[in-house]
Amino acid sequence: xxxxxxxxxxxxxxxxxxxxxxxxxxxxxxxxxxxxxxxxxxxxxxxxxxxxxxxxxxxxxxxxxxxxxxxxxxxxxxxxxxxxxxxxxxxxxxxxxxxxxxxxxxxxxxxxxxxxxxxxxxxxxxxxxxxxxxxxxxxxxxxxxxxxxxxxxxxxxxxxxxxxxxxxxxxxxxxxxxxxxxxxxxxxxxxxxxxxxxxxxxxxxxxxxxxxxxxxxxxxxxxxxxxxxxxxxxxxxxxxxxxxxxxxxxxxxxxxxxxxxxxxxxxxxxxxxxxxxxxxxxxxxxxxxxxxxxxxxxxxxxxxxxxxxxxxxxxxxxxxxxxxxxxxxxxxxxxxxxxxxxxxxxxxxxxxxxxxxxxxxxxxxxxxx
Numbered sequence: 079x080x081x082x083x084x085x086x087x088x089x090x091x092x093x094x095x096x097x098x099x100x101x102x103x104x105x106x107x108x109x110x111x112x113x114x115x116x117x118x119x120x121x122x123x124x125x126x127x128x129x130x131x132x133x134x135x136x137x138x139x140x141x142x143x144x145x146x147x148x149x150x151x152x153x154x155x156x157x158x159x160x161x162x163x164x165x166x167x168x169x170x171x172x173x174x175x176x177x178x179x180x181x182x183x184x185x186x187x188x189x190x191x192x193x194x195x196x197x198x199x200x201x202x203x204x205x206x207x208x209x210x211x212x213x214x215x216x217x218x219x220x221x222x223x224x225x226x227x228x229x230x231x232x233x234x235x236x237x238x239x240x241x242x243x244x245x246x247x248x249x250x251x252x253x254x255x256x257x258x259x260x261x262x263x264x265x266x267x268x269x270x271x272x273x274x275x276x277x278x279x280x281x282x283x284x285x286x287x288x289x290x291x292x293x294x295x296x297x298x299x300x301x302x303x304x305x306x307x308x309x310x311x312x313x314x315x316x317x318x319x320x321x322x323x324x325x326x327x328x329x330x331x332x333x334x335x336x337x338x339x340x341x342x343x344x345x346x347x348x349x350x351x352x353x354x355x356x357x358x359x360x361x362x363x364x365x366x367x368x369x370x371x372x373x374x375x376x377x378x379x380x381x382x383x384x385x386x387x388x389x390x391x392x393x394x395x396x397x398x399x400x401x402x403x404x405x406x407x408x409x410x411x412x413x414x415x416x417x418x419x420x421x422x423x424x425x426x427x428x429x430x431x432x433x434x435x436x437x438x439x440x441x442x443x444x445x446x447x
Contacts, residue, residue: 093149100148199292247317249274252285326440340412384421
């Protein structure tokens with residue numbers, strides 16, 4: 079608990095790998111130095127929801143004492159140290175501690191990344207220090223950024239680069255938007271245009287400031303609902319972790335704008351899950367909440383790929399990053415080839431097997447057109 083009292087520094091505590099006695103799948107506690115009344119934020123995660131609250135230190139101490147024994151792992155991240163508390167559920171506890179020097183040894187043996195640690199936007203976003211070193215608490219984010227840039231770089235054809243126009247739907251704090259833009263411009267393709275779009279006005283304003291400070295030209299950030307966006311012809315459309323049907327809206331926008339490349343990482347597959355009903359062939363799966371959710375994810379993304387193939391895209395699905403960084407780690411990549419496949423029967427079979435009471439949302443959008 080003494081670690082969490084250091085409110086002038088950013089500290090993060092994560093309880094994960096729940097035992098049977100745990101109330102939540104994961105609990106994340108962070109310091110909130112801008113608030114003196116309730117300086118700690120607690121995030122409680124279930125399979126489908128997240129509940130947040132701000133609390134005072136005394137309340138937090140009681141909260142942690144009541145919760146931590148329900149988890150196999152408790153991770154405490156500080157600017158210079160990471161402490162890991164492990165227990166096996168039988169009362170045996172083991173503590174591991176990494177100091178800054180140990181973490182530096184780890185980073186020194188890492189491979190060369192496409193995004194240099196000295197890139198100005200990384201410092202402006204709080205990923206690196208003023209000396210150009212990645213903060214150890216941000217190393218997962220740094221790897222994630224580089225992994226996505228690797229994926230995009232391997233997907234694009236060199237002939238497409240000089241005239242590229244890229245849209246990032248739900249860009250959030252702009253980590254990936256700026257990384258992609260910086261990387262492509264660093265290759266000498268300064269005519270490339272990137273547009274980041276998000277519903278939160280505050281993050282858009284912040285992103286604009288960071289882009290200006292980092293001298294990222296031809297990069298713009300727009301405050302808008304993606305449903306309202308009228309896109310010019312796009313080369314690349316990206317939508318990472320767009321919730322539920324927002325992924326379908328993004329895919330539909332990409333199809334309408336004739337984007338050659340569409341890359342999405344879906345999450346929260348609620349629409350299909352709600353319309354699935356028990357069938358004698360699948361009841362043993364769908365009677366369990368967690369399996370129903372995962373089956374809905376598989377079914378939704380399979381139908382999305384089949385629909386993309388029906389309008390001329392080649393698709394593949396793969397793991398984006400390790401679940402260590404995010405559980406929402408599947409990525410759909412679609413590249414336009416013009417080879418349209420008749421997938422109507424395959425989609426109908428899937429809908430029949432799982433008794434879908436309504437069409438998948440992308441299917442509805444394409445039918446309207």
